[in-house]
Amino acid sequence: MTAKRLRAIALLAISIVFLLAWAFPIIWSVLNSLKTDSDVLAYPPKLVFSPTLEAYRDVLFGSGSILPNLLSSAIISVGTTIVTMLMAVPAAYALARLRFHGKKFAGFYLLATQMLPPVGIIIPYFLVLRNIGWIDTYQGIILIYLSFSLPFAIWLLVSYFEDIPFEMEEAAYLDGASRLKTLWRIIIPQVRGGIAVTVVFVFLNAWNEFLFAVVLSGNTVRPVTVAMFNFVSVEQTLWAKLAAVSVLAMLPVVVLGVVAQKHIVKGLTVGAVKGGGRR
Amino acid sequence: MTSFKPTRRTLIKTGTAAAALATFGPTLLRQAAAQDADLAPYKSAKIDWQQVSGETITVAVIPASYFENLITLAPQFKALTGIDVRFEKIPPAQIRQKSVIDLTSKTGTYATHAADPMYYALYAANKWVEPLDTYLKDKSLTDEAWFKLDDIIPAWRSANGIDGKLYGMPYDGEVTIQVYRKDLYDAKGLKPADTLEAYMSNAAALNTPNDRVWGAALRGVAGAGQNMYIYPSIFREFGGDWMKGGKLTVNGPEAEAALAWYVDIMKKYAPTAAANWNWPDIADAFSQGTVASYIDAHSSASVINNPEKSKVIGKVAYARWPKGPSGKRTTSIWNWGFPINSALPEKKRKATWLFIQWAASAETQARTAHRFGGPTKRSGVNRTSVWKDPDYIKLMNGFGENFVEATMGALQDDTDVDWRPRVPQWPAIGDTMATAIQSALSGQATIKAALDDAQRRIEPMMRG
Numbered sequence: 001m002t003a004k005r006l007r008a009i010a011l012l013a014i015s016i017v018f019l020l021a022w023a024f025p026i027i028w029s030v031l032n033s034l035k036t037d038s039d040v041l042a043y044p045p046k047l048v049f050s051p052t053l054e055a056y057r058d059v060l061f062g063s064g065s066i067l068p069n070l071l072s073s074a075i076i077s078v079g080t081t082i083v084t085m086l087m088a089v090p091a092a093y094a095l096a097r098l099r100f101h102g103k104k105f106a107g108f109y110l111l112a113t114q115m116l117p118p119v120g121i122i123i124p125y126f127l128v129l130r131n132i133g134w135i136d137t138y139q140g141i142i143l144i145y146l147s148f149s150l151p152f153a154i155w156l157l158v159s160y161f162e163d164i165p166f167e168m169e170e171a172a173y174l175d176g177a178s179r180l181k182t183l184w185r186i187i188i189p190q191v192r193g194g195i196a197v198t199v200v201f202v203f204l205n206a207w208n209e210f211l212f213a214v215v216l217s218g219n220t221v222r223p224v225t226v227a228m229f230n231f232v233s234v235e236q237t238l239w240a241k242l243a244a245v246s247v248l249a250m251l252p253v254v255v256l257g258v259v260a261q262k263h264i265v266k267g268l269t270v271g272a273v274k275g276g277g278r279r
Numbered sequence: 280m281t282s283f284k285p286t287r288r289t290l291i292k293t294g295t296a297a298a299a300l301a302t303f304g305p306t307l308l309r310q311a312a313a314q315d316a317d318l319a320p321y322k323s324a325k326i327d328w329q330q331v332s333g334e335t336i337t338v339a340v341i342p343a344s345y346f347e348n349l350i351t352l353a354p355q356f357k358a359l360t361g362i363d364v365r366f367e368k369i370p371p372a373q374i375r376q377k378s379v380i381d382l383t384s385k386t387g388t389y390a391t392h393a394a395d396p397m398y399y400a401l402y403a404a405n406k407w408v409e410p411l412d413t414y415l416k417d418k419s420l421t422d423e424a425w426f427k428l429d430d431i432i433p434a435w436r437s438a439n440g441i442d443g444k445l446y447g448m449p450y451d452g453e454v455t456i457q458v459y460r461k462d463l464y465d466a467k468g469l470k471p472a473d474t475l476e477a478y479m480s481n482a483a484a485l486n487t488p489n490d491r492v493w494g495a496a497l498r499g500v501a502g503a504g505q506n507m508y509i510y511p512s513i514f515r516e517f518g519g520d521w522m523k524g525g526k527l528t529v530n531g532p533e534a535e536a537a538l539a540w541y542v543d544i545m546k547k548y549a550p551t552a553a554a555n556w557n558w559p560d561i562a563d564a565f566s567q568g569t570v571a572s573y574i575d576a577h578s579s580a581s582v583i584n585n586p587e588k589s590k591v592i593g594k595v596a597y598a599r600w601p602k603g604p605s606g607k608r609t610t611s612i613w614n615w616g617f618p619i620n621s622a623l624p625e626k627k628r629k630a631t632w633l634f635i636q637w638a639a640s641a642e643t644q645a646r647t648a649h650r651f652g653g654p655t656k657r658s659g660v661n662r663t664s665v666w667k668d669p670d671y672i673k674l675m676n677g678f679g680e681n682f683v684e685a686t687m688g689a690l691q692d693d694t695d696v697d698w699r700p701r702v703p704q705w706p707a708i709g710d711t712m713a714t715a716i717q718s719a720l721s722g723q724a725t726i727k728a729a730l731d732d733a734q735r736r737i738e739p740m741m742r743g
């Protein structure tokens with residue numbers, strides 16, 4: 001009994017240590033965002049201080065408000081996610097279930113696009129967008145984001161489609177459903193979890209992207225990842241404001257994670273009969 | 280960058296303005312008249328400011344208070360010239376990348392951008408930017424008597440020139456000086472160092488880590504504008520020559536002595552963390568009272584005098600770079616200048632020049648500095664005449680004892696155009712040197728090995 005208890009306590013202690021280590025950057029950001037500039041710099045670091053919302057007030061409603069940037073980020077991320085999913089779901093289904101010429105190559109090609117180092121393709125992307133007048137536009141940035149989110153989403157989704165047993169589909173065909181109807185009514189509800197997971201990742205990648213955004217955006221479209229850097233000037237780093245923006249930028253992702261959690265768990269346990277496969 | 284805090288005076292001002300607006304309905308006319316009066320100093324120039332009215336140009340700057348001040352005045356420029364300026368703020372680490380992409384692809388996105396002096400060699404070699412003398416000498420575009428190019432700090436002009444031609448007009452700049460805690464120095468009967476040797480012994484005398492005070496701090500983080508901002512000065516002060524016999528040389532006895540001095544002071548008397556510090560971090564530490572002295576840009580004075588953060592206000596004093604064994608003082612020559620993008624059509628180039636002329640003029644320099652309405656005042660004005668203006672001197676001396684004298688002395692006498700090797704390959708060379716310095720500082724390589732290795736890496740860059 002006591003040995004068991006001891007083990008439980010030890011496990012709990014270890015979990016707490018891991019949890020703290022994992023959450024440390026977030027806790028640190030939140031604490032800093034509630035400090036004044038002089039408290040941020042204090043050494044030893046102050047754990048007890050009088051919290052202020054001044055940094056939040058400044059970054060939200062001050063002269064360099066980041067509200068338009070949060071909006072930019074939201075439009076880009078939601079836009080990228082919607083377009084990606086509209087294209088990725090049918091594509092992944094096709095890759096998982098259809099037989100067609102060049103299928104293997106298509107699969108490999110998709111993977112290959114993920115191997116390109118982003119820095120290597122930034123200038124061609126810049127030139128293409130520049131020539132069609134899409135620099136500093138939502139459609140331009142979403143188009144570029146699609147080029148890496150789409151292969152990623154397809155690859156992620158294919159495995160979920162492959163897990164669905166053929167029997168289910170065949171039953172639907174026997175009942176007279178068309179392929180599209182089967183996809184919509186039978187298959188998609190089965191991969192809901194997978195779709196949720198993919199949505200979260202695609203959204204996250206678009207939300208956090210910096211390298212392409214800094215080059216391809218401008219004054220009209222400026223996501224929060226780029227705007228955040230304006231608090232790091234050559235003169236000084238405004239730590240409290242930087243922390244406040246980080247916390248604000250984290251919020252949508254946290255909310256999305258919580259909302260999608262139910263589906264993600266479902267995605268892991270889905271399937272009455274496991275073991276479909278690629279045809 | 281500094282947040283706006285209403286003082287009694289601004290409240291009264293705002294209140295009075297609001298009352299005036301309410302009382303006198305047709306104030307628009309009045310405002311228009313006031314604007315005309317505002318433009319009078321510019322209109323005395325014998326050029327047609329409106330010659331390319333209707334053009335729009337995009338200007339890339341970094342987020343910094345001195346550019347914020349300029350952005351605030353952009354409506355005045357629009358009223359004067361009819362030219363619309365769109366400002367784009369890009370973080371310092373990315374502005375080079377973005378502008379080089381724009382210049383190489385000749386897309387002409389940025390009419391001008393805040394440019395690093397070390398890049399002009401690369402820009403000029405590729406004809407990406409225009410030589411400015413064409414514009415300076417064109418009487419329809421520039422009234423030389425009004426603009427007074429000679430008034431702009433000579434050191435910054437020569438830093439932005441290649442083969443005697445100016446490629447970027449200095450807008451805001453800095454010079455490296457010694458910053459020290461007068462109270463701590465006085466307590467020990469010390470004087471600001473006149474030589475690097477004395478700087479080291481001062482640091483030793485003040486270094487009391489147990490009381491959380493370190494003797495000195497210099498930029499330690501690796502990078503072309505970071506540890507390679509400080510080291511070149513030391514190298515030159517030890518008698519180093521970048522282009523020995525026409526060949527870029529970074530090793531040799533002078534280099535070894537210079538790097539040894541740097542590693543020595545950093546290891547013995549700087550906080551351990553300083554190996555990863557850039558100047559904002561040094562200024563932050565100094566403002567918290569944990570560093571007795573540092574050598575860095577004079578513009579950090581605004582940070583260590585920021586009442587919201589600093590604990591050392593009133594205890595700060597300044598002096599020039601200490602002399603090296605060669606008997607020379609060699610400060611950095613740094614400024615943000617505006618070049619003209621060659622890829623622009625002619626009318627836009629003219630519009631860009633008018634913008635540059637306006638921004639670099641004595642009038643705009645004064646309006647963005649001591650005559651600026653907002654909370655932050657610039658300490659990097661580009662004109663000797665402004666540095667002699669009693670109002671400006673009074674404002675700058677608020678930063679601490681001897682500020683103006685040290686800065687002006689350094690600007691006039693301690694500068695050296697060949698402070699860093701001015702070659703198009705600089706960005707890569709700077710990074711290679713930065714890594715070598717860091718490996719010596721961290722003890723991964725001996726000083727000689729680090730420098731020899733850098734030399735080996737740099738040689739092929741110079742051939743290619």
